[in-house]
Amino acid sequence: MIFFRKLWLCLLVIWAPACFAQQVRVIKFNQLSQLLSTRNDTTLIVNFWATWCKPCVEELPYFETLQARHARNKVKVVLVSLDFKSQLEKKVKPFLSKTGIRTPQVVLLDETDPGQWMEKVAPSWSGALPFTLFIHRKKGRKDYEKPFTLAELEAELRPYIK
Amino acid sequence: MKRTIMLGVMSALLFATFGFLPPAEGYQPGDRAMPFKYRNKQGQLVALRDNVSAKGYIIVFTCNTCPVAQAYEQRVLDLDKQFASKGFPVIAINPNDSGRSWGDSYEDMKERAIEKKYTFPYLVDANQELARTYGARHTPTVYVVQRQGNSFIVRFTGAIDNNMEDGSQATKKYVQDAVNALLENKPVAIPTTKAIGCSIKWKNG
Known part of the structure; x- marks a missing residue:
C-alpha cells in the first residue's frame, strides 16, 4: 500500500512538469498579492514581463535556469505576464511552448x-518592464527595474540562499 | 574639527547617493519644463513659447515599436483633435535609440506619421536629453504642461487613461480630465498616475 502510494507520488513528481507545462493561471491583483506575501522561508523571485517586451523575453530563459538550479534551495520563481488577457492563447501560450519555459510558475x-x-x-x-522582486520573509524584499543576466541573477540570489 | 568631520560625512553621503541611486525622478507636477523646439506644419523651427495660441501642450513620449504605445496611438490622435483647437496641442517625442530599437529610425517615424495621418509633430529625441530631463522611463508617458508667461509648468504626468487595452472601457481619462481642468482654470484632480509601458531604449544602456 505504502509502496503504491510512493509510486503514485513519484509518477506525479515526474510527470507534473510535463503535464502542467504551459499552464498559465489568469489572476486578479488580490490573488497576486497573496502570492507575494510568502509566509514560509522560501525565496520568492517574481518577474513581471510581457511577450511584447524585448528585454523581458531575452532574460526569461535565465529565470527558467535559475528555478531549475535552485529548486532544492527553496527558491520559487513566478513569472507574471502583463500581456493583455486577449493575448493569452494567441501570444503568451505559444511563446512559452516555443521557448520551453516550463519550470517556473506562470500567471x-x-x-x-x-x-x-x-x-x-x-x-x-x-x-x-522588466521588473523583478526578490522576496524573503526574514531577509526582506528588493526590487529591480532592469533586465538581468544569469550571472547577475545568481549574484543577487546568493545572500538569500546562504 | 567637529565641523570638518561632519562635512566629510556629508560629502561621502552625497557621493554615495549620487553614485548609487537610479536616474533622478524627473519632473513632478509644479516643475518648470525644459523648453525645446519643434518643426510646425509649415516646416518652421519654433520654440514652445513661440506658438502664441498654445496655452500649453500635451507632450507624449512614444514610439513606433511598443505595443502599448500602438494601443494608445489612436487615443493620442483623438487628444490632439479634441484639444489642439482649444490651445493644448499634442507634441509626440520618440526617445528610443534607433540603433537599439529596430523600427524607430527617423525614416520609420516619418513613414508612420504619414500612414497614420499624425496631426501633430513627431520629434526625435536624438541625444535622449528630453526623456532624461522630463524623467520618462517608458513609452507611452504623457506630460501636460501649462503656459506661464514664457515658461511651461508641468501639471500632469502619467498615463492617458486607466485601460491600456481598450480606451472605450476606461473609467478614468487622466489626460483629458487634466486638460479640461486647466482650460477651466481649475487644479488638476489627479496630477500623476502610473502606467505600464516599454522601457525606453537608452544609448549604451
Missing part, C-alpha cells in the same frame, strides 16, 4: 488599470 495578471495595483507591488516602480 497572467488580468488588471487593466496599473494605477490600481503597481504602487502596492513597489512604490518605486515607474511602470517599465
Whole structure:
C-alpha cells in the first residue's frame, strides 16, 4: 500500500512538469498579492514581463535556469505576464511552448488599470518592464527595474540562499 | 574639527547617493519644463513659447515599436483633435535609440506619421536629453504642461487613461480630465498616475 502510494507520488513528481507545462493561471491583483506575501522561508523571485517586451523575453530563459538550479534551495520563481488577457492563447501560450519555459510558475495578471495595483507591488516602480522582486520573509524584499543576466541573477540570489 | 568631520560625512553621503541611486525622478507636477523646439506644419523651427495660441501642450513620449504605445496611438490622435483647437496641442517625442530599437529610425517615424495621418509633430529625441530631463522611463508617458508667461509648468504626468487595452472601457481619462481642468482654470484632480509601458531604449544602456 505504502509502496503504491510512493509510486503514485513519484509518477506525479515526474510527470507534473510535463503535464502542467504551459499552464498559465489568469489572476486578479488580490490573488497576486497573496502570492507575494510568502509566509514560509522560501525565496520568492517574481518577474513581471510581457511577450511584447524585448528585454523581458531575452532574460526569461535565465529565470527558467535559475528555478531549475535552485529548486532544492527553496527558491520559487513566478513569472507574471502583463500581456493583455486577449493575448493569452494567441501570444503568451505559444511563446512559452516555443521557448520551453516550463519550470517556473506562470500567471497572467488580468488588471487593466496599473494605477490600481503597481504602487502596492513597489512604490518605486515607474511602470517599465522588466521588473523583478526578490522576496524573503526574514531577509526582506528588493526590487529591480532592469533586465538581468544569469550571472547577475545568481549574484543577487546568493545572500538569500546562504 | 567637529565641523570638518561632519562635512566629510556629508560629502561621502552625497557621493554615495549620487553614485548609487537610479536616474533622478524627473519632473513632478509644479516643475518648470525644459523648453525645446519643434518643426510646425509649415516646416518652421519654433520654440514652445513661440506658438502664441498654445496655452500649453500635451507632450507624449512614444514610439513606433511598443505595443502599448500602438494601443494608445489612436487615443493620442483623438487628444490632439479634441484639444489642439482649444490651445493644448499634442507634441509626440520618440526617445528610443534607433540603433537599439529596430523600427524607430527617423525614416520609420516619418513613414508612420504619414500612414497614420499624425496631426501633430513627431520629434526625435536624438541625444535622449528630453526623456532624461522630463524623467520618462517608458513609452507611452504623457506630460501636460501649462503656459506661464514664457515658461511651461508641468501639471500632469502619467498615463492617458486607466485601460491600456481598450480606451472605450476606461473609467478614468487622466489626460483629458487634466486638460479640461486647466482650460477651466481649475487644479488638476489627479496630477500623476502610473502606467505600464516599454522601457525606453537608452544609448549604451
